[in-house]
Amino acid sequence: MSKKLNGNGIFEGSRFILPEFREAYEAQMREQERRGKPALDDQEMQLIEQALIESYNRRVPITVVVFNPFDDEELRGIVTSVNTSLREVKLIRGDEDCSWIKLEEIISATI
Known part of the structure; x- marks a missing residue:
């Protein structure tokens, strides 16, 4: 049989990202780029x-x-x-x- 059908191969070969997960991931990446306000003397x-x-x-x-x-x-x-x-x-x-x-x-x- 094919290697994809053995063990965890079925799930490994069919990976995809839902649009909701992609949007959440992109929002998280944007949030990490946020910087703090510099302190002015x-x-x-x-x-x-x-x-x-x-x-x-x-x-x-x-x-x-x-x-x-x-x-x-x-x-x-x-x-x-x-x-x-x-x-x-x-x-x-x-x-x-x-x-x-x-x-x-x-x-x-x-x-």
């Missing part, structure tokens, strides 16, 4: 806040790097509003595209 936070204030006062474009657990996002625009109670800034990118960004999510800011 007080001096770095002051430099970020100074750059944001300068962009707000002088209406000059600023480049902001926003933390994301998988890949950081770089945004460029002009700070038009600062909400101190919620610790957010409004960044206008282009004509109509705007976004509110929390200060604690900003990793770096340069003018």
Whole structure:
């Protein structure tokens, strides 16, 4: 007889992955790529806040790097509003595209 029919050969020769198992495996692999937020010291936070204030006062474009657990996002625009109670800034990118960004999510800011 064939080698596949002996012992555990029937099950070994018919391996396949269900779509549900594949999705669970891929989700687990993505979760392992998640990284933690870097800790910023007080001096770095002051430099970020100074750059944001300068962009707000002088209406000059600023480049902001926003933390994301998988890949950081770089945004460029002009700070038009600062909400101190919620610790957010409004960044206008282009004509109509705007976004509110929390200060604690900003990793770096340069003018």
